[in-house]
Amino acid sequence: MVKKIVIVGGVAGGANVAAQIRRDDQESDITLFDKGEQIAFSTCGMPYYLGGIVNKRDHLLVSSDKFAAKYDINLQTNTEVTAIDRENKTIAYRDSSGTEQTSYDKLILSPGASAKKPALEGMNHKRTFTLHNIPDMDAIERFIETEKPRTCAIIGAGFIGLEMLENLEERGINCTIIDHSEQVMKLVDKDMADIIEDHLETKGVQLLLDDGLASFSNNGTTLHLTSGKSLQADMTLMAVGIQPNVKLAADSALEIGETGAIKVNDYMQTNDPDIYALGDAVQTNDLLTGTPRHVALAGPAHRQAFIIAQHLKGGDTAYQGVQGSAIFKVFDLSAGATGLNKAVLNLLRIRYKEAVHETRSHAGYYPGAEKICLKVLFDATDGRLYGAQAVGREGVDKRLAVMATAMKANMTVHDLPELELGYAPPYSSPKDPINVLGYKAESMLES
Ligand code: FAD
Numbered sequence: 001m002v003k004k005i006v007i008v009g010g011v012a013g014g015a016n017v018a019a020q021i022r023r024d025d026q027e028s029d030i031t032l033f034d035k036g037e038q039i040a041f042s043t044c045g046m047p048y049y050l051g052g053i054v055n056k057r058d059h060l061l062v063s064s065d066k067f068a069a070k071y072d073i074n075l076q077t078n079t080e081v082t083a084i085d086r087e088n089k090t091i092a093y094r095d096s097s098g099t100e101q102t103s104y105d106k107l108i109l110s111p112g113a114s115a116k117k118p119a120l121e122g123m124n125h126k127r128t129f130t131l132h133n134i135p136d137m138d139a140i141e142r143f144i145e146t147e148k149p150r151t152c153a154i155i156g157a158g159f160i161g162l163e164m165l166e167n168l169e170e171r172g173i174n175c176t177i178i179d180h181s182e183q184v185m186k187l188v189d190k191d192m193a194d195i196i197e198d199h200l201e202t203k204g205v206q207l208l209l210d211d212g213l214a215s216f217s218n219n220g221t222t223l224h225l226t227s228g229k230s231l232q233a234d235m236t237l238m239a240v241g242i243q244p245n246v247k248l249a250a251d252s253a254l255e256i257g258e259t260g261a262i263k264v265n266d267y268m269q270t271n272d273p274d275i276y277a278l279g280d281a282v283q284t285n286d287l288l289t290g291t292p293r294h295v296a297l298a299g300p301a302h303r304q305a306f307i308i309a310q311h312l313k314g315g316d317t318a319y320q321g322v323q324g325s326a327i328f329k330v331f332d333l334s335a336g337a338t339g340l341n342k343a344v345l346n347l348l349r350i351r352y353k354e355a356v357h358e359t360r361s362h363a364g365y366y367p368g369a370e371k372i373c374l375k376v377l378f379d380a381t382d383g384r385l386y387g388a389q390a391v392g393r394e395g396v397d398k399r400l401a402v403m404a405t406a407m408k409a410n411m412t413v414h415d416l417p418e419l420e421l422g423y424a425p426p427y428s429s430p431k432d433p434i435n436v437l438g439y440k441a442e443s444m445l446e447s
Contacts, residue, residue: 003028005312006091006104008081008248010039011133013110013279013301015067020309022071030073031102033093035080038134039064044298046137047160050144051167057141061134084252086272106274108308109249109262113242113280113296120213124220128236131160140237149173149234153223155213156239157184159328162196164237165205166331175205176231178223180212187326188335188389189342191356195373195391199333242296244281257283259294266318267311268304276311278304287321287408288339288386289348295322325404327397334396338404339387345377353380355413355441359433361395366425370394374437376403376413380446383412395428402434413441 115130157179257263327336372392388403416438
């Protein structure tokens with residue numbers, strides 16, 4: 001039977017699910033709505049366009065016409081879906097010519113998340129930005145080009161804040177980064193974050209931790225902090241987190257989970273089996289613990305798109321849970337984490353041990369060996385892997401990928417010394433840092 005499939009949101013989750021469905025299903029009628037002008041753009045590349053590393057805006061974009069033609073999709077951009085009528089299986093949408101409705105057999109929600117921008121006294125919206133989509137990116141670029149800011153305050157030292165820090169500094173803009181936490185990048189534990197903070201210091205970045213933005217004055221150029229300090233900044237970037245876009249789902253009585261995101265089952269179905277959801281808007285379960293988790297990353301959205309597409313054609317591959325593997329670059333350092341960190345393990349009252357190994361990324365006598373710090377968090381008795389983190393200048397992505405794979409394969413610390421990861425002096429040592437980390441962790445197990 002030819003189905004009518006309607007998709008809301010056309011970036012990582014929405015565009016992907018549309019393409020995945022079409023690959024195996026030439027018959028169904030697929031309509032994709034996005035309230036923005038662009039679809040399928042590379043969100044993750046935006047900081048690098050702003051830093052001038054990606055030198056053409058077009059490199060981040062996909063032609064809507066080509067996408068629609070390639071996948072035979074009825075694409076409606078600049079069109080916001082405003083309501084779902086589950087009983088009659090219709091949605092209402094609004095474009096420049098007014099409000100209309102259309103029916104669906106299957107509805108897929110990928111509305112993403114929105115960047116938080118707390119309303120603070122004195123904020124000047126012309127010089128205070130978020131970075132979540134192409135219009136945000138264009139607004140920042142325009143401001144930099146026309147106003148030539150020399151200083152920027154970045155509120156939030158998560159991965160968007162830190163990536164933007166590097167890229168704005170690349171443009172010659174002097175940044176101060178402010179975060180109410182006691183460390184940067186809460187994805188990793190404090191000792192790993194210390195390495196990043198030391199690196200920021202060597203780059204001359206002013207870092208204000210344990211402090212927050214309270215208000216602005218002076219046309220939005222003076223920032224008053226909760227500590228009582230103040231500073232001047234020509235522009236401010238708010239990188240204080242995101243909230244999943246759940247209004248459409250909540251208004252139509254789709255279940256919202258305890259993390260505040262849309263609750264889905266293993267096939268990415270909401271509590272209405274004809275409505276699926278994916279991406280930044282959904283809550284899935286943690287791969288290891290099965291506890292609810294909201295992870296806003298591109299990799300999970302892509303996998304979830306596959307799960308939905310195969311379920312629609314009668315398959316039963318389940319989404320196995322989210323690991324939260326993430327990596328980012330800040331100046332000369334790379335940092336990444338997979339699984340659970342100490343803060344989460346403590347919150348879940350899971351008893352764990354940690355082993356840390358600081359070494360060189362490859363044989364010390366071969367030029368270019370750089371310091372790398374690896375950490376594994378594991379069950380104190382059976383050595384099950386709970387999480388891993390890595391920070392360094394070289395070889396971080398490789399070690400993170402190995403640890404993420406080991407976790408997915410249910411390995412324990414006993415397996416880490418046994419991994420044959422390939423050695424030659426430019427790449428590693430005969431005992432890879434991961435092998436040594438495993439030996440260390442094994443020796444810490446309680447009998
Ligand atoms: P989105 O990509 O946000 O797409 C949602 C779309 O839905 C939007 O276009 C929106 O206009 C549309 N929409 C919402 N509501 C409606 C409605 N009612 N009607 C019609 N359309 C609607 N992840 C990584 O894994 N690695 C990275 O390096 C990385 N870097 C990032 C850098 C930045 C600056 C940002 C902001 C994010 C980054 N991410 C990264 C996260 C990643 O981009 C997201 O996880 C991913 O884009 C989520 O996809 P999505 O489809 O759920 O949501």
